Amino acid sequence: MRRAAPLILVLAILLAWEAVARSGHWNPLLFPSLSRIVHELIAFFGRPESLMEAWVSLQRAFAGFALAAIAGVTIGMLMGRSKWFAALLDPLFSGTYAVPKLALFPIFIFVFGIGSLSKVALVFLECLYPIVIVTSQGARGVSRVLLWSARNMGASGAATLRRVVIPAAAPFIFAGLRIALPIALIVVIITEMVSSADGLGYLVIYSLASLKTDRMLAVVVVIAALGWALDRALVMLRDRLVYWEKLETYYV
């Protein structure tokens, strides 16, 4: 029953949607039925060019996310383990975290061009913040007992980092990556909606401009499915690499 509950919830939402769509209160062009959306979804997978658009968006999202992961984990570890780096970078990251980086997109277009690079750069910037902040928290919170023990046993600085700090911070690193991954997808779609001739965001805006809400919602379903699949893949990777700490919650 506990496993079936989420499915029942999704089913209830879908049934509610269908009931509202069939009620006649809203124009079907604005609120299409599930059958229309499913029809467009099937058509989406039947068109090779649609799959190519999805691939373009995924490439952009992955590129920005991967760069942010490399830079973010490095910066986060430095900030977590070095007082000097923390003093230097903490004000910068905490002071600009709330800035909607999307507002910088026109500038990014001028610097990096209208193609993929400007979108990848914005994904990188948006993803960098959660990864840096959560990783630095993890690196900063490594138990002193573990660090002292490692040093007492003669571990060098590099060995302490490799054998103690990184494993201890790994759950935090993955938490940062898990926050950043959907951000990557969201930013790519939005930038493609603003200025692009390809990608899933372009398909969304193209469908909207044609008043094809059913087609637009089919693309939204594809984006949601991609987001879910990427998150599951990341959780699986985390469970495999950080096997000593399971993602478990106890409810009282």
Next chain:
Amino acid sequence: MRLLSFLLILFSVTAAAQTPPTIRFGRGFAAEENVWLMSVRKDLTPNQGKAYNLNQILFQANPERFQAFLAGELDGGTAPGLAVIFARAQGVDMKIVASICLEASGPGIFTTQYMVKDDGPIKSVKDLKGGTIAVVGIKTATDLWARAGLINAGLVPDKDTKVVPMGFPVIGDAVRTGKVSAGTFVEPFYSAEKAKGGLRTLFTAVDAVGYEHELLDIFFGEKFLKSNPAAVRAFLSDYVAVTKYYLANTAQAKADLHKAGFVRTPLEAYQKNADWKREPSGRLNVESLKKLATFMHDKLQWLEKPVDVDGMVDQSYLPR
């Protein structure tokens, strides 16, 4: 007591009967001066407040305006002819009732320009092969003209030349810095960028499609037209009167619109800008809409099936 209640009900019914219907009207932010003036200079609209009330609501883009219309939040509004063609193709019950302005060429008339770097390598549209052309939105009129221009030059849009959406304010710098090969320019951006120098016109909207055609029109929902014919007639009678006033007193009308905050361009520049062609009678160039619909269907594959343009136009509400 009963007599009092009866009188109260009678009074309410009489008052309701005397209140003219309010037209919830979705407007845009460019080239609609003769429509905006109806709200700024109510003294030019003798029927307003008597046969109808007008509530103009600003929308940034056509899809949002049509979504509001579909949601029952608008009775009518302004829209490019091609946007109404899209809507009719999807079965939306709306009709074009009057023309606002046209893309036309001639002395003192503005038509949308596609410009490139003055000292750049692009000398003809054919040179756009492998390049990028900036339009203001996908499946907008600016997109249609760009594609028409490319097709005329034997290029395949999206394959030979990318068509990308970009905001009007940044297109000038994007062309100058080579981020895009060509861009779309309308007033007031055209005059501002022309004054800066370094850009030249490659083709115009009229060059692209080859004929003068409807740019912006007034539409109403069919249900509203049927239930409020007198209000629509009165509205269009005032609209035609305001259009004639605007054409005869453009400088004063522009000053009034600027003062009312409908236009943010500095007044001096706004007064100098050339204007789109406007038909004083508000009558439509239906043939141009038919040609556009055919082009959208046959050449661009933007429509799944042909649209009956005669069925989406109703000029019977305009003054004779």
